[in-house]
Amino acid sequence: MRPLVATVDLSAIRHNYAVAKRCAPGRQAFAVVKANAYGHGAREVVSALHDEADGFAVACLEEAAEVRALHADARILLLEGCFEPSEYLIAAQLRLDVAVQGPEQAHALLETQLPSALNVWLKLDSGMHRLGFSASAIRDWHPRLKQAKQVAELNLMSHFACADVRGDSLNEDQVECFLGLLDLDFDQRSLANSAAVLTIPAAHMDWVRPGIMLYGATPFADISAVELGLRPALNLEAQLIAVRDVPVGESVGYGARWVAQRPSRIGTVSCGYADGYPRHAPSGTPVLLGGKRVPLAGRVSMDMLAVDLTDLPSASVGESVELWGAHLPVDEVAAHAGTIGYELLTKITARVPRRYRN
Incomplete structure (x- = not known):
């Protein structure tokens, strides 16, 4: 056998998940396991966190189906949402939480007859300008989705552009944009990625989404994983x-x-x-x-x-x-x-x- 191997320490991943939870006391955490758990093996990582993670986050339906096969009860968040109207049916069958990041996805959701309602995470573009609705569009869509029969929970999420750069003014702007919608009746809110979990307590909200930190790497250029209390996995x-x-x-x-x-x-x-x-x-x-x-x-x-x-x-x-x-x-x-x-x-x-x- 060719002498090359990647050895994954699952106890390190459990340790790093616990660090995320300690950073955000009282909050729940989606363990981000997209991209085959950042190359570590989604099947093994989900199994290792089976009894510890509050939920898991993935990028696509194929990843979600793999997680669901391993965990019958976990909340599984589909971060990019559904790409075709028919995928909402699959999402309902898999009992997923689904991001809705634009009007096309929102219209497709409202036009689909579902066997059961979905937990929907309406995505706010708080400043990254990659995916999501503007704050004013969130206000327009909120009442339409809140009363829709396809929607169980209506939640709010967003994503940082520069959380890995401590002190960047855009971080504060994005938090303020997100907090500017607190008057709307959302069931749950989520904003913090790994960098924000570690350094922006104001962003912790109801759910945090630790990703790279789970695997013992740092999101920062100027703080090592060891300094953050993380163990390489x-x-x-x-x-x-x-x-x-x-x-x-x-x-x-x-x-x-x-x-x-x-x-x-x-x-x-x-x-x-x-x-x-x-x-x-x-x-x-x-x-x-x-x-x-x-x-x-x-x-x-x-x-x-x-x-x-x-x-x-x-x-x-x-x-x-x-x-x-x-x-x-x-x-x-x-x-x-x-x-x-x-x-x-x-x-x-x-x-x-x-x-x-x-």
């Missing part, structure tokens, strides 16, 4: 499969971009961009070998990457290499690659086996 581990000496002036990898400036010792690691490691990660991006950071050398290949072992002469073939995880934060690797931990976690491909620890 996924360890991506490969192996050193070859070691060679490279003379001064010789190159390593595709494009010959990395050239030895000194007599060098180069190791080859069993992970590449077809496994989800970022191809654009530059030379110098760290991996962990023998408890020490060593830098990438040259371009990441489809199935392998090279590291400079010159300052770690004891390294030998067969040793374990942590690409990110318990001792090398995914956020640190992401920063070197010019991206965010979210992307690295969700891009781990299906050919990488997942192993689970409870």
Whole structure:
């Protein structure tokens, strides 16, 4: 078997969910498990949180159906709503909470005969300008949906654009926009994503929606997961499969971009961009070998990457290499690659086996 595995610590996910609940005392929390639980395995994560999560949030009906098969009673929030009128029937059969983010979805809902009413989350565009109704449109739609036979609970939700940037003025503007609708008779309200759960108590409302924090990564550029009390949930581990000496002036990898400036010792690691490691990660991006950071050398290949072992002469073939995880934060690797931990976690491909620890 190729020596590459993603080991998921389910106890860390339970711990991180508990952190979210402690940050927002008295509130309920949808555990966000879209995108295969951010690459960690939706089936396993939902099972791990079965008796602890107040609900789960997903992006599409396919994800919702998978969660419902695992949990007969959980509230499941469909974050982007229904894309076709017929999907409301499926949503009713699955007993979902459904976001309604625009007039097309609202009209389709009101025109559909449902076997049972849905909990509807009317989405406010409070300033991100991606999805949702304006505040004035919310006021227009509220009475129409409140009395509709297709609607059980009528709830209000929105989403932050800059909650991961502490002190950004847009955060305050979005909270004020949301609070400006408190006079309307909504049953439940939800605004806070992970960053807001951690740092914007005024946004906690009735339900919070922890996502990236569940998996032990930070939503902030300037606060680490460890500082936030989060535990990394996924360890991506490969192996050193070859070691060679490279003379001064010789190159390593595709494009010959990395050239030895000194007599060098180069190791080859069993992970590449077809496994989800970022191809654009530059030379110098760290991996962990023998408890020490060593830098990438040259371009990441489809199935392998090279590291400079010159300052770690004891390294030998067969040793374990942590690409990110318990001792090398995914956020640190992401920063070197010019991206965010979210992307690295969700891009781990299906050919990488997942192993689970409870």
